[in-house]
Amino acid sequence: MGINAYQVRAPFDPFHRRKERWAVLVCHRRAGKTVACIAELVACALVTNKPNARYAYICPQFNQAKDVAWVYLKMLTSDIPGISYNESELRADLPPKGDKDGARIRLYGADNPDRMRGLYLDGVILDEYADMKPSIWGEVLRPALADRKGWGVFIGTPKGHNDFYDLWMRTESSADWFRLMLKASQSGLVDSVELAAAKCEMTDDQYEQEFECSFEAAIQGSYYGKELALLESSGQITSVPWQPDVDVFAAFDIGFSDDTSIWWYQIVNGEIHVIDHFATNGENISFYATKLSEKGYNYNKFGGKPFIWLPHDARAKTLAAAGKSVQQQFLELGYASRIVPTLSIQDGIQATRMTLPKCWFDRENCKDGLNSLSLYRREFDEGRKVFREHPLHDWTSHDADAFRMLSVAWREEQKPKPPPEIRFPTQQTIAELITAQRNKRINDD
Numbered sequence: 001m002g003i004n005a006y007q008v009r010a011p012f013d014p015f016h017r018r019k020e021r022w023a024v025l026v027c028h029r030r031a032g033k034t035v036a037c038i039a040e041l042v043a044c045a046l047v048t049n050k051p052n053a054r055y056a057y058i059c060p061q062f063n064q065a066k067d068v069a070w071v072y073l074k075m076l077t078s079d080i081p082g083i084s085y086n087e088s089e090l091r092a093d094l095p096p097k098g099d100k101d102g103a104r105i106r107l108y109g110a111d112n113p114d115r116m117r118g119l120y121l122d123g124v125i126l127d128e129y130a131d132m133k134p135s136i137w138g139e140v141l142r143p144a145l146a147d148r149k150g151w152g153v154f155i156g157t158p159k160g161h162n163d164f165y166d167l168w169m170r171t172e173s174s175a176d177w178f179r180l181m182l183k184a185s186q187s188g189l190v191d192s193v194e195l196a197a198a199k200c201e202m203t204d205d206q207y208e209q210e211f212e213c214s215f216e217a218a219i220q221g222s223y224y225g226k227e228l229a230l231l232e233s234s235g236q237i238t239s240v241p242w243q244p245d246v247d248v249f250a251a252f253d254i255g256f257s258d259d260t261s262i263w264w265y266q267i268v269n270g271e272i273h274v275i276d277h278f279a280t281n282g283e284n285i286s287f288y289a290t291k292l293s294e295k296g297y298n299y300n301k302f303g304g305k306p307f308i309w310l311p312h313d314a315r316a317k318t319l320a321a322a323g324k325s326v327q328q329q330f331l332e333l334g335y336a337s338r339i340v341p342t343l344s345i346q347d348g349i350q351a352t353r354m355t356l357p358k359c360w361f362d363r364e365n366c367k368d369g370l371n372s373l374s375l376y377r378r379e380f381d382e383g384r385k386v387f388r389e390h391p392l393h394d395w396t397s398h399d400a401d402a403f404r405m406l407s408v409a410w411r412e413e414q415k416p417k418p419p420p421e422i423r424f425p426t427q428q429t430i431a432e433l434i435t436a437q438r439n440k441r442i443n444d445d
Helices: 010-017 033-047 062-077 135-146 163-170 192-201 204-212 225-233 285-295 326-332 345-358 367-375 397-414 430-444
Strands: 022-027 054-059 084-086 091-093 104-109 123-127 151-156 177-182 249-253 260-268 271-280 305-310 336-339 359-362 378-381 386-391
Touching: 010 033, 010 177, 022 033, 022 163, 033 054, 033 062, 033 104, 033 123, 033 151, 054 062, 062 091, 062 104, 123 135, 135 151, 151 163, 192 204, 225 345, 225 367, 249 397, 260 285, 260 397, 271 345, 271 367, 271 397, 285 326, 305 326, 305 397, 326 336, 345 359, 345 386, 345 397, 367 397
Parallel strands: 022 151, 022 177, 054 104, 054 123, 123 151, 249 305, 271 359, 305 336
Antiparallel strands: 084 091, 091 104, 249 260, 260 271, 378 386
């Protein structure tokens, strides 16, 4: 099968005929959205007049792109004379047009955004956008489309209220966006007998999310989905302004090869006011110390220095820092710190579940962090079709780990402080004390 044999499924016909530069597609499982979007890339690559055109298909992880989209890309380009493939780079190069190089289609994983920095693109598909770190669009892909005025398409199945949900909602009345929602009960792409069987074998939330495109269904395997839903319904995700007369605390998770995450919070009459969040990667400790300072918050003091909470691995000394630990580096930059008591991941997750009902989050400043918390979930065993006991390690992990630090640390702050230790002069007898006091009076006179 090649692109000439591709049969457009009726529900996707409006997508292929659209005029808008941007598009968002919310589609049920097995609707054929991946095939439709690969076909869109191939068709655009064949008809474009742009020299050296570049198109990209991005999955949450590189291995997903290889397992799913690469098969379709080779299948849909197999009838193009002169097509060539690079298996290691998941790249298809179309033949030249006259004296110009042909278009190129390449697959990427959002788990390695640095590989895409500095590229230019004429069109991009983001598959399962809900599973991607939101910053990849604004920091990497949108700039890559700017000079060539490229187009972008976001596709996926709902996973609660996250960046994909926000995108769907805010584009509702935009003339620049094409929008398509395909529910299995309406599309006719999966027969009714199969749907009935699936409904019997899945939970209501699973079926509503996967086949009926429900953004309201609980995310399967989510650790904190219920707690966050309760916070939303009770109005605890709102505007939470910084109160300058109350100390601010900062809880870190340090990523040495990936993200470092920071949550800022205040304790106000027993409530935890989570006022800010930040995460990035590839920066040194000096960068994060500067970020702490730039916020302008009045931090809690320890030994006269602003104070932060660090994870247990901050004690480790690294060769890259000339044998200094993260804790030592922060101290040299003016920040005192304490190490969060060590708990197992499961105990830390339970501590977070107990902490969340006490929290009030600033919706705007904590948006990305809340997105991570909502998507932080158990790893799924595809072979056994069950959730494993440990968390899935992806882009949500460091924000969730940093919030576990917060959940343990704030309790440490609430513990009663021990009374100051009373010390007597070193090993002096009563007679020596009396003599010392008499001599002091004589000297004073």
